[in-house]
Amino acid sequence: MSLRLLRLRRLRRPGHRRRTGVAAALLLVPALLLTGAGPVAGAHASGPPPRAGNPYQDARLYVNPEWSARAASVPGGEAVAGEPTAVWVERSSAITGPDGPAGRTLGLVDHLDEAVAQDADLIQIVLHGLPNRSCHRLDADGELGPGEVDRYRTEFIDPVIELLADPAYASLEVMALVEPEALANLVVHTGSRPWTTYPCDQALATGDYLLGISYALDRLGELPNVYSYLDASHHGLMGWDDNFHPFADLLHTAATIDGTTVDDVHGIVVNAAGYGATHEPYFGIGDFVHGVSVRQSRWVDWNSYADELSYGQALRQELIGKGFGPDLGLVIDTSRNGWGGPGRPAGSPVTGDVNTYVDGSRIDRRTHTLQWCNQAGAGLGERPAASPGPAGVDAYAWIKPPGESDGSDGTGLPRDHGVLQDRQCEVTDRWGHPTQALPGSPHRGRWFPEHFAGLLANAHPPLD
Known part of the structure; x- marks a missing residue:
């Protein structure tokens, strides 16, 4: 632990009392959250004013030297090795030291020191440590179990706040993405839905996700140099109306309970760690083929959006309508959604049915x-x-960070290796359908050079 951390004390507003409660109309929220005081709107009674403007504008972003070296080690990778990537903080040990399970060698404190050394204006971090994390996945690999939200507060979020509050980093602004995929899981993997999992039902019943995220937003909101963004999933999961609207309600709930306000949220991030195209240039959701809507195609399957940009813009407007600020920002993760290479279409087919049209058009x-x-x-x-x-x-x-694995296909691992691989990371899923996952993948977060080589070869815009 650095000497700076030993000097720091916890930042808590005097007399600050946590409050719980959400709008009773939000049926997705467990009963334990439907008690106590109601949602609180407006600015903090104390603390800094809401951050304004776009934190990315005219900012020099931090370049992770560890990722940069790995990128440069793959032929052709030096062309992008200087690009900024986010730093993922996924367990308490990763705050002051390396995240061993993910194969990373630098802790958050090391990245902050490097950012100051680079004279960077902005560092991007991802906080991914909720109890019962990634409840829909077999290989969640989190350190906290169901019901351990108090440990999440005191062992994960509070130390991050202490570190970010260090005066040594006062000149550095922070973009913090709070808990990717968590709130989306409470919509699509709970209750009577076909993809329900028991761990996600647990996360909903205990309130771990909502209470943890609300606490993170509130604490981050105390720091004037931090811009918090909520994860907003992707169009391929949340683009249907029966997902889209409950999800927007849930995002608003997370930002208006337990002492948190919408002023603690600066923006949303779509397609985090995803592959959805930013924009589909050759077909739109309003197109018809011989009188048949593209929404009826196998690919679109009645989704209301064709790409991440249209989905993100629509969700942003929905949230503004629910009380978020009119300047709510939108960030799109474009790290792996270029879909270039020789198979990229150059236009739309002129003949065929709606499936031929969509499949021949989509990038x-x-x-x-x-x-x-x-x-x-x-x-x-x-x-x-x-x-x-x-x-x-x-x-x-x-x-x-491009080149970091999404998960292991289990190649070469003994049956008792202690980490379950997800069948979506194997060549075929549990129903025998092709997954398009590359074989030989290491555990999530570890460097996967073969994947990175493919990302380079299929980059769009193409690499110089």
Whole structure:
């Protein structure tokens, strides 16, 4: 532990009391959260004012030297080795030291020191340590179990706050993505839905996700140099109305309970660690083929959105309508959604039925929008950029460091190795369907050079 951490004391507002309670109309929230005081709106009674503006604008972003060296070690990788990528903090040990299970050698404190040494203006971090984390996956690999939200507060979030509050980092702004995939899991993997899992039902019943995220937002909101973004999933999961609207309600709930307010949320991130195309240039959700809507195609399957940009912009407006600020930012993870290479379409077919039209038009070449593990054929997407043009978009960013594995296919692992691989990371899923996952993948977060080589080869825009 650094000497700076030993000097720090916990930052708590005098007399600050946690409150619980949500709108009774939100039926997805467990009964334990439906007691106590109601949601609180408006600014903090104390603490810094809401952050304004786009934190990416005119900022020099931190480049992770560990990722940069790995990228440069793959032929052709030096072309992008200088790009900024987010730092994932996934267990308490990763705050002051290396995250051993993910194969990373630097802790958050090391990255902050490096950012100061680089004279960076902004560092991007991902906080991913909730109890019962990644409740829909077999290989969640989290350190906290169900019901341990108090440990999440005191052993994970509070030390992060202490570190970020160190005066040594006062000149450094922080973009903090809070708990990717968590709230989406409470919508699609709970109750009577076909993809329900017992751990996600647990996460809903205990309130771990909502209470943990609310606490993280509230504590991060105390720091004037931190811009908090909520994870907003991706269009291929949340683009249907019966997911989209409950999800927006849940995002609002997380930002308005337990002392938290919408002022603690600066923006949302879509497609974090995903593969969905930022924009489908050759077909739109309003197209018809011989009188048949593209929404009836196998690929779209009645989704209301064709890509991440249209989904993100729509969700942003939905949240503004629920009380989030009018300047709510949108960040799109473009680290692996370029889909270039020789298979990229150059236009739409002029003949055929609606499936021929959509399949021949779409640049996203997965066989299903829910395929998420180490996808073959994927490429680097738009390079990180501030204010890239589309309305409401703060930045295109590489939230998932390209080349880090999504999960293991179990190759070469003994049956008692202690970590369950997800069948989506194997060549075929449990029903025998192809997953398009690359074989030989290591555990989640570890460097996967073969995947990175494919991302380079299929980059769009192409590499110089």
